[in-house]
Amino acid sequence: MEHQKSGFFSKLVKGLAKTRNSIANGIDAIFSGFSNIDEDFYEELEETLIMADLGIKTTDAILENLRAKVKEQKIKEPAQCRELLINSMIEQMAVGETAYEFENRKSIVLIMGVNGVGKTTTVGKLAGQLKAQGKKVIVAAADTFRAAAIEQLTEWANRANVEIIAHKEGSDPAAVIFDAVTAFKARNADVLICDTAGRLHNKKNLMEELRKINRIIDRECPDVYRETLVVLDGTTGQNALAQAKEFNEVANLTGIVITKLDGTAKGGIAIAIQSELNIPVKYIGIGEHIEDLQKFNASDFVNALFQKNE
Numbered sequence: 001m002e003h004q005k006s007g008f009f010s011k012l013v014k015g016l017a018k019t020r021n022s023i024a025n026g027i028d029a030i031f032s033g034f035s036n037i038d039e040d041f042y043e044e045l046e047e048t049l050i051m052a053d054l055g056i057k058t059t060d061a062i063l064e065n066l067r068a069k070v071k072e073q074k075i076k077e078p079a080q081c082r083e084l085l086i087n088s089m090i091e092q093m094a095v096g097e098t099a100y101e102f103e104n105r106k107s108i109v110l111i112m113g114v115n116g117v118g119k120t121t122t123v124g125k126l127a128g129q130l131k132a133q134g135k136k137v138i139v140a141a142a143d144t145f146r147a148a149a150i151e152q153l154t155e156w157a158n159r160a161n162v163e164i165i166a167h168k169e170g171s172d173p174a175a176v177i178f179d180a181v182t183a184f185k186a187r188n189a190d191v192l193i194c195d196t197a198g199r200l201h202n203k204k205n206l207m208e209e210l211r212k213i214n215r216i217i218d219r220e221c222p223d224v225y226r227e228t229l230v231v232l233d234g235t236t237g238q239n240a241l242a243q244a245k246e247f248n249e250v251a252n253l254t255g256i257v258i259t260k261l262d263g264t265a266k267g268g269i270a271i272a273i274q275s276e277l278n279i280p281v282k283y284i285g286i287g288e289h290i291e292d293l294q295k296f297n298a299s300d301f302v303n304a305l306f307q308k309n310e
């Protein structure tokens with residue numbers, strides 16, 4: 001387990017190389033370039049954090065926290081702020097213990113996100129991981145918009161050896177969900193993971209679709225724990241934040257998955273999203289393989305971000 005974690009950590013360090021260039025290297029330059037902690041110092045820090053996709057609100061929260069710590073601990077040297085800043089960022093993103101409750105009880109997981117963000121892949125990876133933990137998993141292809149997405153999920157399900165409930169392209173997503181919850185009950189499965197709505201451009205339809213899906217689950221499985229995750233493409237920076245906001249308006253999101261954090265310079269968005277929306281980032285993706293999706297660990301993430309280049 002520890003070995004697996006350290007493997008992921010080193011992959012995370014590698015994957016975040018470009019984000020590190022845009023955040024940590026800039027911050028380290030400020031720490032070594034200033035001899036006093038003054039307003040100019042804070043202003044430079046602020047600019048660097050905002051430029052690195054952290055957004056104004058998150059940046060302000062982190063700097064406010066930093067200022068308080070500097071004062072409290074009577075820090076005089078900018079270089080001594082490095083550790084404090086790292087800790088401020090970690091505090092900003094910490095995910096509570098209860099975040100993964102759905103993994104340990106009977107649950108229905110709805111996964112949403114626009115096409116191409118890595119939604120189907122996330123459903124497949126999660127299903128495979130939970131199956132490997134010995135759980136009885138069913139996946140539902142309720143994003144019926146594209147035939148390729150249904151085929152792709154079928155491939156993931158076959159590979160993971162889990163049952164899939166799918167209908168034809170263009171069919172009613174709610175009908176897929178009905179069949180899926182029926183199978184979930186009949187097989188006494190542990191987790192049902194549903195690949196759901198992906199279109200944002202027609203918000204009214206999307207809202208209606210989600211309402212229908214939730215109504216069926218409420219009626220058929222009123223006592224089953226529900227998790228609603230939105231998948232965002234980390235390479236899209238502030239755009240990902242805008243998508244999360246829109247999905248949150250139509251669905252009661254309980255968590256966020258950020259994919260494709262490998263190879264992007266915009267990984268700072270992972271820090272911004274959580275504090276902007278007050279919804280925890282629960283998983284991050286740093287590659288296309290099943291083990292490349294992992295639970296988000298704020299401390300590992302920020303430490304990987306500030307890892308000195310070897």
Ligand SMILES: Nc1nc2c(ncn2[C@@H]2O[C@H](COP(=O)(O)OP(=O)(O)OP(=O)(O)O)[C@@H](O)[C@H]2O)c(=O)[nH]1
Pocket residue numbers: 113114115116117118119120121122143146148149152198259260261262284285286287288292
């Ligand atoms: N590098 C990298 N690629 C990823 C990651 N997650 C997903 N991908 C790739 O992103 C592409 C899109 O992923 P999909 O799962 O098909 O995206 P989707 O949101 O389901 O889109 P549709 O299938 O069109 O609905 C695929 O080629 C994935 O392999 C990741 O964490 N890192």
